[in-house]
Amino acid sequence: xxxxxxxxxxxxxxxxxxxxxxxxxxxxxxxxxxxxxxxxxxxxxxxxxxxxxxxxxxxxxxxxxxxxxxxxxxxxxxxxxxxxxxxxxxxxxxxxxxxxxxxxxxxxxxxxxxxxxxxxxxxxxxxxxxxxxxxxxxxxxxxxxxxxxxxxxxxxxxxxxxxxxxxxxxxxxxxxxxxxxxxxxxxxxxxxxxxxxxxxxxxxxxxxxxxxxxxxxxxxxxxxxxxxxxxxxxxxxxxxxxxxxxxxxxxxxxxxxxxxxxxxxxxxxxxxxxxxxxxxxxxxxxxxxxxxxxxxxxxxxxxxxxxxxxxxxxxxxxxxxxxxxxxxxxxxxxxxxxxxxxxxxxxxxxxxxxxxxxxxxxxxxxxxxxxxxxxxxxxxxxxxxxxxxxxxxxxxxxxxxxxxxxxxxxxxxxxxxxxxxxxxxxxxxxxxxxxxxxxxxxxxxxxxxxxxxxxxxxxxxxxxxxxxxxxxxxxxxxxxxxxxxxxxxxxxxxxxxxxxxxxxxxxxxxxxxxxxxxxxxxxxxxxxxxxxxxxxxxxxxxxxxxxxxxx
Amino acid sequence: xxxxxxxxxxxxxxxxxxxxxxxxxxxxxxxxxxxxxxxxxxxxxxxxxxxxxxxxxxxxxxxxxxxxxxxxxxxxxxxxxxxxxxxxxxxxxxxxxxxxxxxxxxxxxxxxxxxxxxxxxxxxxxxxxxxxxxxxxxxx
Numbered sequence: 001x002x003x004x005x006x007x008x009x010x011x012x013x014x015x016x017x018x019x020x021x022x023x024x025x026x027x028x029x030x031x032x033x034x035x036x037x038x039x040x041x042x043x044x045x046x047x048x049x050x051x052x053x054x055x056x057x058x059x060x061x062x063x064x065x066x067x068x069x070x071x072x073x074x075x076x077x078x079x080x081x082x083x084x085x086x087x088x089x090x091x092x093x094x095x096x097x098x099x100x101x102x103x104x105x106x107x108x109x110x111x112x113x114x115x116x117x118x119x120x121x122x123x124x125x126x127x128x129x130x131x132x133x134x135x136x137x138x139x140x141x142x143x144x145x146x147x148x149x150x151x152x153x154x155x156x157x158x159x160x161x162x163x164x165x166x167x168x169x170x171x172x173x174x175x176x177x178x179x180x181x182x183x184x185x186x187x188x189x190x191x192x193x194x195x196x197x198x199x200x201x202x203x204x205x206x207x208x209x210x211x212x213x214x215x216x217x218x219x220x221x222x223x224x225x226x227x228x229x230x231x232x233x234x235x236x237x238x239x240x241x242x243x244x245x246x247x248x249x250x251x252x253x254x255x256x257x258x259x260x261x262x263x264x265x266x267x268x269x270x271x272x273x274x275x276x277x278x279x280x281x282x283x284x285x286x287x288x289x290x291x292x293x294x295x296x297x298x299x300x301x302x303x304x305x306x307x308x309x310x311x312x313x314x315x316x317x318x319x320x321x322x323x324x325x326x327x328x329x330x331x332x333x334x335x336x337x338x339x340x341x342x343x344x345x346x347x348x349x350x351x352x353x354x355x356x357x358x359x360x361x362x363x364x365x366x367x368x369x370x371x372x373x374x375x376x377x378x379x380x381x382x383x384x385x386x387x388x389x390x391x392x393x394x395x396x397x398x399x400x401x402x403x404x405x406x407x408x409x410x411x412x413x414x415x416x417x418x419x420x421x422x423x424x425x426x427x428x429x430x431x432x433x434x435x436x437x438x439x440x441x442x443x444x445x446x447x448x449x450x451x452x453x454x455x456x457x458x459x460x461x462x463x464x465x466x467x468x469x470x471x472x473x474x475x476x477x478x479x480x481x482x483x484x485x486x487x488x489x490x491x492x493x494x495x496x497x498x499x500x501x502x503x504x505x506x507x508x509x510x511x512x513x514x515x516x517x518x519x520x521x522x523x524x525x526x527x528x529x530x531x532x533x534x535x536x537x538x539x540x541x542x543x544x545x546x547x548x549x550x551x
Numbered sequence: 552x553x554x555x556x557x558x559x560x561x562x563x564x565x566x567x568x569x570x571x572x573x574x575x576x577x578x579x580x581x582x583x584x585x586x587x588x589x590x591x592x593x594x595x596x597x598x599x600x601x602x603x604x605x606x607x608x609x610x611x612x613x614x615x616x617x618x619x620x621x622x623x624x625x626x627x628x629x630x631x632x633x634x635x636x637x638x639x640x641x642x643x644x645x646x647x648x649x650x651x652x653x654x655x656x657x658x659x660x661x662x663x664x665x666x667x668x669x670x671x672x673x674x675x676x677x678x679x680x681x682x683x684x685x686x687x688x689x690x691x
Contacts, residue, residue: 239593239594239595241595242594242595242598242599243593243594243595243596244594244595245593245594258560258563260557260560260564293598293601293602294598294601294602295602296602296603297601297602297603297604297609300604300606300609301609304609304610304613305553305613305617306553306554306613306616306617307609307612307613307616309556310554310559310616313556314556314557314558314559314560315559315560342567343567343568346564347564347567348563348564348566348567348568348572349567349572350572350576351572351573351576352576354573354576354577354580355576355577355579355580355583356580356581356584357580357583357584357587357594358580358583358594359580360594361594
């Protein structure tokens with residue numbers, strides 16, 4: 001609940017039309033089915049919603065909340081459980097009024113953006129000057145500022161455009177006490193071009209590998225790196241999604257590569273990186289492509305033998321590589337190198353560019369990542385299991401392990417049958433490092449599926465720990481208390497950072513450093529036992545990490 | 552006889568080595584373009600048609616695959632693929648292949664396309680206006 005006095009102050013500061021505590025409005029913010037294993041699919045209703053329009057308004061807002069013992073949870077497009085309040089007395093801060101691209105610096109290749117600038121919008125403007133922006137896997141409707149400052153940041157353009165946390169430059173950060181902290185060169189009055197220095201960088205404090213999800217303040221502007229765009233300044237398109245048709249740039253290639261086995265695939269992917277071929281690259285199984293685009297027919301294929309075998313075994317080791325070039329000579333070189341890599345690996349390349357109707361549909365769906373929403377088609381909902389971004393080899397190990405976990409749950413009827421091998425993989429910076437998340441799809445109306453989500457999360461967490469990886473569950477308050485001691489007691493450090501930057505406790509830290517006791521009643525005792533063993537084995541002590549060599 | 556593990560892959564790899572895969576991708580693209588223009592469908596329609604494929608159609612493909620062991624074994628030979636590649640250089644062969652592919656695609660689209668609007672309305676009319684159910688039908 002919000003007191004009348006606090007509400008009045010917010011309304012005076014932001015304008016009557018930019019604050020609400022109407023239940024219907026608040027419920028529209030509290031409906032968060034994505035990543036939510038609660039069968040009701042709501043999150044806690046916010047005390048109010050507030051829409052600030054400037055950095056100054058954000059400062060005033062957080063100070064009002066601090067004075068009245070309230071908290072804030074900021075979001076931009078707000079897609080997912082992690083965007084909503086985690087406790088009572090939280091004001092949802094909707095950043096949609098701050099939607100401007102402040103500047104595109106063509107020469108130095110960066111853009112300064114506000115929180116509600118989406119990837120599609122920024123890409124369209126950047127392309128006009130021969131540049132492009134990293135768009136995350138969740139699609140062009142998501143906001144680069146949020147990814148850069150606060151949450152994850154993987155996309156299949158990572159080969160050429162990296163990871164959101166790597167692309168963030170100067171940042172304007174409103175702390176929970178209302179002070180403005182400017183990171184990097186911005187802080188010393190030298191502009192937006194660098195996210196670090198002079199002196200120690202605070203980027204790690206701001207977001208680490210995953211982000212604080214509004215747990216350390218509200219970001220009102222940031223600069224993000226832009227990258228070369230060898231395509232046309234404007235994209236012409238007809239249609240919306242699967243019916244979209246857009247001319248394929250002359251020096252672009254859409255290819256699917258297939259390999260006879262894992263080793264040849266992995267070696268080839270490393271070479272693709274070494275030779276700097278990929279503008280965009282992903283490994284997603286053929287079945288996954290079919291499942292997202294045509295889930296009904298895939299259900300029929302799942303019941304076959306020879307057809308299923310062909311899709312899941314013979315064509316298992318594959319990759320989609322999009323190449324772009326600035327000249328005919330460059331694309332010819334890339335074509336030739338890719339061909340040689342495939343031939344050396346005993347594989348083959350399907351050049352989709354040659355099938356113009358299909359290529360013209362692929363273009364925007366890949367370059368702008370607009371195809372993502374179809375992943376909801378199969379069952380209405382999906383979730384994902386990540387481990388730590390690391391080398392390609394380790395990510396393939398994660399994919400293999402994830403497939404086995406999924407096979408078990410598919411057999412039990414706990415999730416939908418997508419033929420199990422359904423990873424979303426990407427490489428960063430020409431495969432310097434890589435990413436894998438194992439996607440699984442479910443029907444949120446199916447009680448059995450909802451009951452499976454928690455034990456599946458535990459199994460994937462266990463698998464990550466066994467592979468010495470940080471599981472996605474590191475952000476989940478229910479598991480944080482348990483796994484902190486095996487991960488350098490990161491939770492202790494996060495709490496210290498939170499106390500230092502937010503002594504008044506104004507930020508909602510539910511997805512940052514809060515800890516909640518885990519309800520083990522919903523989990524198989526055998527899983528609990530396995531977790532306890534691992535926690536004991538990998539526990540850090542006062543003197544540091546466990547000596548696993550001697551053990 | 553079902554194919555042995557790796558046979559489909561071997562055929563595709565051989566096709567690629569000899570340039571057949573590239574040529575057939577181009578030809579398929581051309582055929583698809585022609586068909587899409589003739590029928591005024593777009594890629595979204597195609598994907599949805601594929602998604603709505605009948606079980607019988609899927610089983611047809613399954614049966615074809617299950618009986619293709621010898622054919623695949625033959626097709627995976629370099630000499631066979633080399634011949635196919637040379638053949639596809641011939642304008643006459645290309646034209647025939649294009650027409651056959653277009654015809655197959657068209658048959659697939661016509662076979663799977665949902666009935667046109669008047670046909671879909673017919674059963675609804677029959678329920679609402681029983682007397683008018685057979686209006687317009689030719690009686691023999």
